[in-house]
Amino acid sequence: MANIKDVAKRAGVAISTVSKFINGGSVRSKNAAAIKKAIEELDYKVNDVARMLKTNIAMTVGVLIPSLDGLFFTTIAALMEDEFQKHGYSIILCDYRNDAGLEKEKLDFLISKRVDGLVIVSHDSLQYLDSRNRQGIPMIAIDRPFDGVDSVTSDSFKGSMEAIETFIEMGHNDIAIICGPHEVYTSKIRLNGYIAAMKNNNIKIVDEYMQFEDYTIEGGYKAMCELLKIKKRPTAIFTTNYELTLGAMMAINEENIKVLNDISVIDIDDMIMMKLITPSLSVVAQSMDKIGITAAKLLIKRMSGDFEKFPQNRIVETSFIKRNSIKRIKT
C-alpha cells in the first residue's frame, strides 16, 4: 500500500506538505492539486496506526455491554455510534456475555487498542478499572451509576412506582413483578419502586409475586409460568425489561388467558413490538435516545479535556405510555 512518502514523491513535494494537506492545513493550490491527484492515483489511505502512534489519538471509543442479546443496550450502542460518528469518532463494540472475568479481559482489550474513551455497562469492571488507576481514559457508565465516574441512568425507580400505582388506581391488588437478576442494579431499583408503591398503598407484598430471572426471553417465560401456577393468580404483571416481557407474553398466550381480559400488563422499555401486538402494551419508556446521546456528548466533552463538574450523574426521566393492556377491575 502506498504511504505518505510515495504520495510526496509523486506530487513532487515534501512529506510534510502532504501531511499538512491531509490534515486540512493551507497549501499552495498548485501543490494541493498535485497531491490530490497523487493520492487518487495511488489510492493512498492514511495509516491510522502510524498516525495513532504519533498523535496518541485513536478517534475511537470502546463500548462494553453485558451481552449482545439485549435489545436495549444494542439499540443504545447504535444510537451512540451515530452521535460519535458526527464528531469523527468510531466505536469498537464488545460484550462480555454477563461474565465478570470476561468483562475485565474485554476492558483490557479495549485499553490495549488505545481507545480515547470508554462507555461501560458494568457489573464490576469499574472498580477494576479504578484499581488500575483508570489509565487516564475518560469513561462513562450507562444504566448503572458508579462512584467517581460519570454516568447516565434512567430514573426507573420512579418509573416503576408509576407503573405499580397505575395498576393500583385501576383497582389491582394482586400485582406481580418479573425482575432481572438479584444483583443487577436496575433489577434492584425497579423492585424497590414496586415495593415502595405497594407499601405506600398498604398492599401486602407477596413473595411469590416477585420473580427473578435473567433478562432474557427464556427468563420471562419461566417467570410467567411460575406466576401462572400460583393458586391466587396475580391480576396484574409488571415486566421489567423487553426480553422478559416477550417471554412472559409467550407464556401467557399459551394458557387460555388473555392479556387485558384476564391479566393486565405493563412493561419497561418501549420497543416496536409493544405497539404491534394485541392488545398494545402500556409501558414505562426509557429514553434510549436521550441516554445514548447524553452519554456520548458528555464523553466527547471529557475526551476533549473538559472535566467540568466531574463526575456527573445524569438521570434521565422515564415516561409512562398508556395503551391497551390495563383493565380496570372491581375492588
Added chain:
Amino acid sequence: MANIKDVAKRAGVAISTVSKFINGGSVRSKNAAAIKKAIEELDYKVNDVARMLKTNIAMTVGVLIPSLDGLFFTTIAALMEDEFQKHGYSIILCDYRNDAGLEKEKLDFLISKRVDGLVIVSHDSLQYLDSRNRQGIPMIAIDRPFDGVDSVTSDSFKGSMEAIETFIEMGHNDIAIICGPHEVYTSKIRLNGYIAAMKNNNIKIVDEYMQFEDYTIEGGYKAMCELLKIKKRPTAIFTTNYELTLGAMMAINEENIKVLNDISVIDIDDMIMMKLITPSLSVVAQSMDKIGITAAKLLIKRMSGDFEKFPQNRIVETSFIKRNSIKRIKT
C-alpha cells in the same frame, strides 16, 4: 505510561533484550528476572499500536454482521470469538444495520484498523472489497457465499426441503412459508427449497402462502397476521429464522388458535426458546458451532499464509429435529 525503554533502563539491560523477553525469546535467567520485576513495578504494557506499526500484524480480526438484533449472527460471532481467542486473536465486531452504505463504511473502518482478517455477512460489500482489490486481507463469507471468497454456509436449501416434505408426509397441503427479504441469499434459497418440495409432490404453490418480511420479530408478526387473514388458512407454517418465528408465534397466540391443534409449525434455527415453549417446536437446526468454528479455523489458516485450495466453499449440513409442533392431518 511506561515504555520498553523505561523497562530496559530499570532492568539494566538493552531494549532489544526486553523485547526478546516479551516475545518469548531466550534470555539469561538473571536478566529475565530483572525484566519481569521492572515490568511489574512499572506496570508496563506493550503498546500494541507501536508493535502493529512495526510488525504489520494486529492479531485482530474484524467481524461484520448485518445487525445486532439477530440472535443467529451474534451467537456465531460469540462462538467465533472463542475460537479466535484460542489462537491469540481478538475480534472487533461491527454491524451495518442492514444498510448497504453503512456496510461499506464499516468495512473501511475495519480495514483502517488494519485487522489481519475479515469475517463478513454481506449484502454486497464483497464486491466492494473486490473492487478495492481486497486490500490483500484474508476474508471469509458466512451464511452467504461469494465468488472468489472462502465461505461457510448452511445447506438450508436441503433443510427447507426436508421441513416441507415432513409437512407433506403428515398430510399437509396448505403450507405457508415466512421468508426474509427477497434479496437476501438465505431467503431465496429457503424459498427455493420450499418450492422444490412442493413441486416434487405436485402441490400447487399459492402466492399468498409466501410471505416476505425483514428477519425481525415484527416481520414475523406481520407475516403471520397476513397468513391468518386468508380465507383458506394454511394448516402448516414454515418460519425461516428465529426472529420471524417468535413474531409468528405471538401472532398465532393472539388468535384463538393453537399451534399443533390448529396449525403446525417448523422453524429454522434451534434456539433455547424453541424447546421451552408449548408445544416445543420442530426445527431445521443450523449448526452455529460448526459454522463459526469452521470459518474461524479456515480464516486463521489463511491469515497464517496458507492459501491451499483457495477459495473454499464449505457447506454445513442442517439437521431436522422433530418435536411437538407438527400434527398429522387427514387428507
Added chain:
DNA sequence: CTGTTAGCGCATTCAA
C-alpha cells in the same frame, strides 16, 4: 545471549 541501530508511517518542529 546481548546491545546497537535502523526503520515502520506519520505529525510536527524549526529554518529557510
Added chain:
DNA sequence: TTGAATGCGCTAACAG
C-alpha cells in the same frame, strides 16, 4: 508556505 529532520514505541537484523 515549504522541506529537512526528529521521534512516537517497538521489532528485527546485525555485530559483538
